[in-house]
Ligand code: SF4
Ligand code: SF4
């Protein structure tokens with residue numbers, strides 16, 4: 088599946104350089120690259136150091152005649168002894184002096200491992216800074232990147248530009264609206280039409296990921312994105328059942344756009360997992376927050392952006408790192424909070440404990456809120472409101488519309504419906 | 506009551522005599538299953554789009570429907586083995602001994618049908634091994650679906666072990682009268698058997714029965730199967746602690762109904778009036794009524810809780826359910842079953858086996874409809890109700906509907922095949938009946954009323 092893809096967050100070019108460098112040494116290139124790949128996994132917490140060392144102990148011995156790195160046995164020993172603390176010891180290995188020694192002993196193969204380990208998720212967006220210690224990278228991610236959005240509902244035009252942009256960028260089927268816009272009324276809050284902008288909420292405590300029987304739906308360690316590994320998903324649809332917001336779209340039949348027509352830069356993320364673009368038949372999809380953009384697949388300019396954000400004419404979608412006080416969403420929120428005219432911010436269904444990463448500023452839909460048609464919204468004064476049909480999309484995927492068959496068109500015996 | 510004396514020849518009859526009717530029956534059952542397999546193959550080739558399912562949310566459908574409802578239903582029916590084993594092995598209610606093995610076979614068949622439904626329901630069943638087993642060590646901590654698969658497997662293995670252990674005794678003793686062409690099967694079954702193992706096996710079987718019985722309420726239909734739904738806080742039709750007991754009572758109702766049907770079929774086919782006596786049916790019918798009562802009781806709890814002063818999202822789903830003809834129909838049928846069983850208990854002349862069979866069929870239909878409705882209505886009325894498309898509509902496709910027929914065919918064919926290979930009534934039961942186990946009135950005939 089993804090063997091051709093770059094595993095390194097700094098991109099294909101960087102990986103190519105590494106490969107060349109390794110080729111020039113007398114040591115095994117494949118082993119070096121494999122180790123580097125797994126070292127990346129260690130930094131992401133998918134693999135423990137002990138497992139990593141255990142896995143390569145034999146190979147490294149064979150290749151370099153020496154392996155000073157701790158094996159599982161040594162790990163256990165260290166845990167027991169624990170006089171100077173395991174974390175410190177492991178961190179020590181990364182100190183400048185030690186690293187040079189290790190490099191001398193092990194040659195470029197080890198260097199590749201070291202480089203791989205540096206490319207921690209945290210500095211994906213910039214150049215490699217200080218080599219982060221493996222142990223530190225495994226610690227809690229609270230102060231790492233957390234992509235999210237602040238959305239200004241008060242200025243949403245209801246024009247559906249974001250829905251179109253997302254659909255095009257991801258080659259979605261008709262009715263698969265990863266981004267979905269509601270025009271709605273709320274009888275408790277006057278006659279004005281209101282707007283709700285609904286991408287996936289990329290919950291920090293995502294129930295969809297919790298219930299998934301395969302780990303296909305996962306929260307990416309490096310930046311908190313909630314993604315679906317299309318190569319692992321079995322299509323049980325439990326994530327869709329458990330998601331409180333109804334943002335999931337199953338691929339019930341063959342997708343309209345074939346695999347060959349997908350932009351290859353827009354398919355695999357930095358981990359080499361197939362998590363972006365429309366899903367293949369039989370698996371689950373939803374808004375991804377454009378991970379290939381965040382990983383640099385669309386160039387550095389597009390890191391920290393999403394297609395929907397860029398397409399929004401009034402610029403009400405503020406995408407960025409919610410853990411960074413200077414990020415676009417946080418700046419917008421700070422301004423909004425200081426402005427006494429602005430309503431307070433909220434998150435959707437905050438009390439169900441999902442910890443969503445979309446923060447809204449504007450009217451929060453009350454218990455009696457009801458979706459209305461775009462025509463209705465226009466009648467009530469929102470001149471820019473556009474319906475899904477008018478813009479060439481499908482709102483209700485099940486029933487479809489005059490131009491596009493819905494899923495019901497494929498149902499066998501569906502005509503029996505009373 | 507019949508005056509015939511039960512004999513070994515009686516329980517060997519299914520194995521040694523095969524009638525034309527048998528072949529017709531097997532053809533029908535196997536044919537229904539085969540047709541469904543062909544339909545499934547078609548589903549695999551074009552995708553689940555051929556079902557009536559859709560996405561919940563802007564798509565306005567339900568993503569789980571008949572497949573999941575029928576899955577729960579089959580797991581529920583599989584509880585027949587538990588109840589009968591509990592009655593016979595642990596509580597010493599020997600009158601049910603003649604149907605104990607049939608009930609245990611129903612467990613195996615029901616669980617197989619349920620397992621098959623899991624595959625049918627999936628978008629990518631081919632990844633079952635790599636994706637589910639490959640990540641088991643991680644997902645088992647979180648995913649109720651993984652707990653389900655685990656417990657169903659454990660339950661299957663325990664019951665199969667139990668069946669195989671008790672079969673060794675019978676097969677060894679009846680070996681000379683069993684057909685030669687299955688000799689390898691019998692050899693395998695009785696590998697290393699000596700009479701010394703009998704008391705050991707008896708004790709093992711007792712412990713296995715105990716383990717299974719403890720598993721049922723705590724883990725199976727009282728636990729992980731309802732947790733699939735009851736742990737989802739944003740689907741108010743599902744959420745809540747009552748689902749554990751509610752699922753269990755529904756399961757037991759359908760399980761007893763299943764045992765009644767299977768027992769009746771075998772009695773009819775092999776003239777076993779003197780083995781599976783009327784008395785067995787009377788007892789089973791009472792059990793059916795008792796479980797139906799519990800079923801209705803817990804429904805009442807939910808209705809009252811949902812209409813009195815419930816949170817908005819919950820009262821929406823409860824009133825939608827109350828207004829649904831299927832819900833009303835299912836509950837009325839269960840109430841009628843209850844009325845019949847208690848009436849015949851008070852006035853024994855009202856009892857006929859045919860009526861009990863009709864009550865069993867009614868209970869099975871009611872539980873199937875209730876289960877499907879539970880899944881569908883739960884998904885249609887989520888807490889987040891801003892979508893105009895929610896609640897959408899769902900009408901199962903022909904394939905989904907036929908899946909029920911297909912799996913019933915699969916279970917029937919299973920029984921017909923197994924009955925040709927091994928005795929489906931225990932030798933112990935015959936021995937017990939001959940020793941004068943007829944005095945049921947003193948022999949635990951009253952337990953069911955407690
Ligand atoms: S909004 Fe739904 S799909 Fe998205 S992360 Fe939260 S629970 Fe998962
Ligand atoms: S549909 Fe796929 S991603 Fe969703 S819960 Fe099932 S296996 Fe996981």
Ligand code: SF4
Nearest residue numbers: 253266374375376395
């Ligand atoms: S963040 Fe990306 S995937 Fe999500 S709605 Fe916007 S464009 Fe679509």
